[in-house]
């Protein structure tokens with residue numbers, strides 16, 4: 001069974017076209033990923049299917065009510081954190097008792113966040129959340145189930161965060177009108193890191209924010225690799241035919257078939273682009289001594 005994403009939203013129709021194209025569509029068709037969408041209004045109990053209310057303390061806008069979201073999450077088998085903690089304690093006691101009776105070590109028991117399944121990671125999409133990075137997407141790709149709660153209006157009653165969510169997640173320092181786009185971004189960035197989703201296994205490694213050379217095993221036998229692992233840098237520029245477009249020629253080095261030269265040129269470009277657009281990344285990047293020299297030379301050219 002593939003990795004499962006569950007989305008709680010007041011706009012279930014929003015996702016129709018998003019999952020019908022490209023790699024996501026293929027991953028869904030091949031069962032590597034499953035997505036289910038849950039309409040928050042289905043968990044209301046009044047005639048108007050009310051999901052929002054005015055904020056305590058006054059102020060602009062409306063707030064998504066806690067009750068429908070809590071019910072939606074409970075329907076997915078997600079329990080409130082206190083209950084999870086309590087039942088973890090009960091489970092510990094049970095396991096200890098069983099271990100005593102059987103006189104054996106307890107196995108890896110499933111954390112009991114969910115009824116009848118492994119515990120999902122519950123994420124509240126929020127501009128106030130921790131930032132989504134490639135590293136976090138890699139971590140999420142290890143989960144079996146991820147539940148994404150999409151806010152709207154002024155946001156979600158904070159008690160949902162406190163009671164049910166493992167993390168608040170932001171896709172950037174700007175404010176969207178709803179969590180749906182953010183949920184789609186999280187799913188896209190995560191699912192392409194699941195083994196088997198990308199056609200070429202290595203392409204998830206040789207791209208912006210990717211792993212360092214030392215962590216990459218992929219190599220074509222007898223042919224030197226023409227790419228370095230990004231090691232936290234941005235990707236290098238890509239070109240395809242024709243060799244000349246708009247008066248601009250493809251860099252000569254890419255046409256000569258010398259993989260070592262190509263590799264060196266691409267590394268230089270990665271360093272240049274990172275220095276220009278995201279100098280902050282250089283502080284944490286895995287740079288070799290040769291990288292440092294190249295970077296110094298680039299800085300002197302500026």
Ligand code: SAM
Pocket residue numbers: 124125126127128149150151152153154155156169170171172173174175176177178179180182
């Ligand atoms: N009052 C909130 C604030 O100032 O942080 C903004 C609420 S926003 C208009 C409505 C919803 O959009 C949020 O509850 C959240 O789910 C989603 N959202 C907005 N910006 C986001 C971001 N950068 N990343 C993830 N979700 C975001």
